[in-house]
Amino acid sequence: RKEVEQDPGPFNVPEGATVAFNCTYSNSASQSFFWYRQDCRKEPKLLMSVYSSGNEDGRFTAQLNRASQYISLLIRDSKLSDSATYLCAATGDSNYQLIWGAGTKLIIKP
C-alpha cells in the first residue's frame, strides 16, 4: 500500500460546480499535511496547508480526518483556471520527510 494515495482522476466537472477529492495517508504519525497545485508542465505550488481545525481560503476548503486518515480538498464555484493536478503531501515518521501522492487531475469544462 502506498503511503499517500490519491484517485488519479481525471475529474471532469462543469464550470461553477463544487468538486471534492480525498487523499489517504497510511502513517498515523504524520503531523503536517499540504495540498499543492501543479499545472501542466509546470512545477508544484503550495495551495494550502491543512490544519487539524481545517483551513479555508476563498473557494478552497481543506480538512483533516485523523480517525480515518485522510485529508480532503473542496473547491466551490469552480473556474476554468482551476484545471490542474492537485498533489497532496504528508510528513512521514520524522517530521523532516514529506511524502507525496501521485496527484488528482481536475478538468473544469465550460
Place this chain on the structure above:
Amino acid sequence: EAGVAQSPRYKIIEKRQSVAFWCNPISGHATLYWYQQILGQGPKLLIQFQNNGVVDDSQLPKDRFSAERLKGVDSTLKIQPAKLEDSAVYLCASSLRQGDSEQYFGPGTRLTVT
C-alpha cells in the same frame, strides 16, 4: 524575492552519457530537495540536504546518481551513466526548514534519454 533557479531547462542525451543539473535555492533556505517526477506520477524525493549535510538519500540510485551542496547554497545533481528510465523532470525545491515548511519549487529540468 527571486525563486528557485534551475538549469538547464531541457536536456536530451543518449543512454550511457552523463548529465548534470544545477539548482540555486531561495536565499536563506536551509533545506534543499531534489525530486524526480515521471509523467503521471507525484514527485519522488531523491535527496534532501539541510545546509550542506545530507538528511535523506534513501531513494537515490547511488550507483549512478550523485548530488552535492558543498557550501550549503547551490547544488548539483549528476547522473552517470544515464539509462532510458531516467527520462523525467528533475525538480529542485527549497524550504526554510524541514518537513512542515512550504517547499518552493524551481521550474525543473526535463531530461530525455534516448
